[in-house]
Amino acid sequence: xxxxxxxxxxxxxxxxxxxxxxxxxxxxxxxxxxxxxxxxxxxxxxxxxxxxxxxxxxxxxxxxxxxxxxxxxxxxxxxxxxxxxxxxxxxxxxxxxxxxxxxxxxxxxxxxxxxxxxxxxxxxxxxxxxxxxxxxxxxxxxxxxxxxxxxxxx
Numbered sequence: 001x002x003x004x005x006x007x008x009x010x011x012x013x014x015x016x017x018x019x020x021x022x023x024x025x026x027x028x029x030x031x032x033x034x035x036x037x038x039x040x041x042x043x044x045x046x047x048x049x050x051x052x053x054x055x056x057x058x059x060x061x062x063x064x065x066x067x068x069x070x071x072x073x074x075x076x077x078x079x080x081x082x083x084x085x086x087x088x089x090x091x092x093x094x095x096x097x098x099x100x101x102x103x104x105x106x107x108x109x110x111x112x113x114x115x116x117x118x119x120x121x122x123x124x125x126x127x128x129x130x131x132x133x134x135x136x137x138x139x140x141x142x143x144x145x146x147x148x149x150x151x152x153x154x
Contacts (some may be wrong), residue, residue, distance in 0.1 A: 042087075043154065049116060053146045056134055057108040060109070075133070090112070092110075093111065
């Protein structure tokens, strides 16, 4: 009986390293499903990518003047989407802006466009073109741009 118990203990120790808990297996399967493969535009790992946020003022927060949703969508479809066709995010926001000659800040309805992309001269030029197009369309003095490194996985 002692030999049998010793053999059982030895087999348990040997096979313990091979067992996978259901939670561990499920987590691994979820990670695998959440990562795209074979898609160069949406890689499973990136190097040299950045996240850029562009802040657009649409008009006064307490008024009806400025750019309406239809005009915003037209701008997005004409100027932004063709330059970043693989994806972007738009967030509705509220912002404040005080120009050099203004006594108090303007409270603005705003949109934030979030872009994730490989940092290349072509992509940087696309960002500048979007900002220029908005300023030409609206007469705004600026479109705030924030760019930072991004560790991206699809």
